[in-house]
Amino acid sequence: MSRRGPNRRRFSDWIVLAIAVGLGLLIAVPLLLILINSFKSPGDYNSSGPLALPTGLYFDGIVAFWERVDFPLKLWNSFFISGMVAVLAVGLSMLNAFALGIGRVKGRLWIVVLILLANMLPQEVLLYPLYFLFKQVGLYDNPWSVIITFTVIQSAFGTYLLSSVYGTFPKEVLEAAALDGAGRWQILWRVVFPISRPTLSVLLIFFFIWTWNEFLIPLTFLVSNANQTVPVAITALQGDRLMDVTTTSASALLGLLPTLVFFLIFQRTLTRGITAGAVK
Template sequence: MATNSAVLPGAGAGGISSTGGASPSATTPRRGTRFQRGPLRWAILALALLVAFAMMIPFVIMLLNAFKSPADYAANGPVSLPSSLYFDGLVNFWTRVNFPEKLVNSIWISGAVAIGATLVSLLNAYALGIGRIRGRMWIVGAFLLANMLPQEALIYPLYYLAKQVGLYNNQWSVIIIFTVIQSAFGTYLLSSVLSTFPPSVLEAAALDGASKWQVLWRVVFPISRPTLSVLVIFFFIWTWNEFFIPLVMLIDNATQTIPVALASLQGDRMMDAPTINAGSLISLLPAVIFFFIFQRTLTRGITAGAVK
C-alpha cells in the first residue's frame, strides 16, 4: 500500500509530514552558519586587510618618490609627500634606457616562455597523467626536484652551454632556459590534474576512433583550457620578473629586459633615487595591466571544466 508523504497543510518548510517525521530543514542547522557570522570571520578579514596594507607600503613609497624632485627627496626624505609634481624622472628613465625597446624585449621573452612552457607542460603531463607510462612517479619526482634547484646552481652550466652553441647574448638562450624551468613546474601540476581525468571521456573518444593526438587536442585540451590559461599567466609574470639569468646571458643593451635595465641604473652616478623610483613605477605598470586584464581567468579553479 502506498504511503502518503505529502506535507500537511500549514506545516510549511519547517512543518511535520504525514509520515510523522520532521522536515530535514527543521532539524538540521545550516553548516558553517556560526563561522560565517561569528567573530572568527571578522578576525580573518582584519588580518587579511593588515597583510594587504603591509604589502602596499613599498608601492606607496615608490609612488611618492616617483614624482618627487631630487632636491625635495634630499630635504624631506623618502616618506614625505612631494611638494610639487616632478615628471623629469619619468622622462629621464624613459630616454636613458630606451624603455620601448626594453618593453618589447620583455614582452617577447615572457610571452614566448609562457606559451612554450605551457605547451611542453601539456605534452609531458598528457604522457604522464593519462598515458600512464612506466616509472611515472619517478619522472614526476624528478620534475619536482628540478623545480627546486636554485638558479645559482645552474648558471655556470647554462652559461658554458650557451657559449658552446652560439646562443650567448641571444634572447633565444633565455627563452629556452626559462621554457624548460617553467615547464618543470607545469608538468608537475598538470600531471596531477590529468591523472584524475574522467576515464569515460577517454573511452568514448577511443570508441569513436580518435587517435591519441586527436584525444589530446579535441578532448583533453578543451577541458583543461582554464588550467592552461592560469599557467600561461603565471609563467608570463614569473618570467617578466626574472633578473639573474637574463643579467648573465644578455650583456648587450639592445637585448636586455626591463629588470636588467632598471638594475643597471643603480650604479650610474647620473641616476638619482627619484629617477630609479620612477623607472620602477613604469616597469611595474605593464605587469599590473596584464594582471588586471586576465584576473578573471585567475579566479577559475585549477580543475575547472565540464565533462560533456
C-alpha cells in the same frame, strides 16, 4: 545554539577581513612610497623625506630613466621573452603531462620525481653549463638562450602539476572518445585541452609573471644593451652616479606597471581558472 552560530561566524569573518586588510596595507605601503617618490624632485625629496607628499608633480625622473635605458626596447624584450616562455612552457607541460598522466608511460612515478628534483635546483648551478653551451651553439647574448632556459624550467613545474591533474582525468570520457574513433592527438586537442583550459590559463599567467621578474639568468646571458630586459635595465642603473632617488623610484614604477596591467587584464581569467580547478 542557533543564535550563537551565526554570531561566531560573523566575528570570525571580521577577524579574517581585518587580517586581510592588514596584509594588503603591508603590501601596498611600498608601492605607495614608490608612486609618491616617483613624482618628487630631488630637492623636494631632500627637504621633506620619502614619506611626505610631493609639493608638485615632477616628471623629469621618469623621462630621464625612459630615455637613458631606451625603455620601449627593454619593454619589448621583456614582453617577447616572457610571452614566448609562457606559451612554449604551457604547451610543453601539456604534452609531457598527457604522456605521464594519461598515456601511463613506464616509470611514470620516477620520471615525475626526477622532474620535481630538477625543478628544485638553484639557478646558480645552471649558469656555467648553460653559459658554455650557449657559447658553443652561438646563442650567447641572444634572447632565445633565455627563452629556452626558462621554457625548460617553467615546464618542469607545469609537468609536475598537470600530470597530477591528468592522472585523475575521467577514464569514461577518454574511453568514449576512443570508441568514437579519436586518436591520441584528437583526444588531446578535442577532449583534454578544452577541459583543462582553465588550469592552462592559470599556468600561462604565472609563467609570464615569473619570467618577467627573473633577473640572474637574463643578466648573465643578455650582456648587450639591446637585448636586456626591464629588471636588468633597472638594476644596471643602480650604481650610476647620475641616478638619484626619485629617478630610481621612477624606474621601479615603470618596471612594475606592465606586470600590474597584465595581472589586472587577466584577473578574471585567473579567478575563473582557480575556481574551475577547485570545483573539478
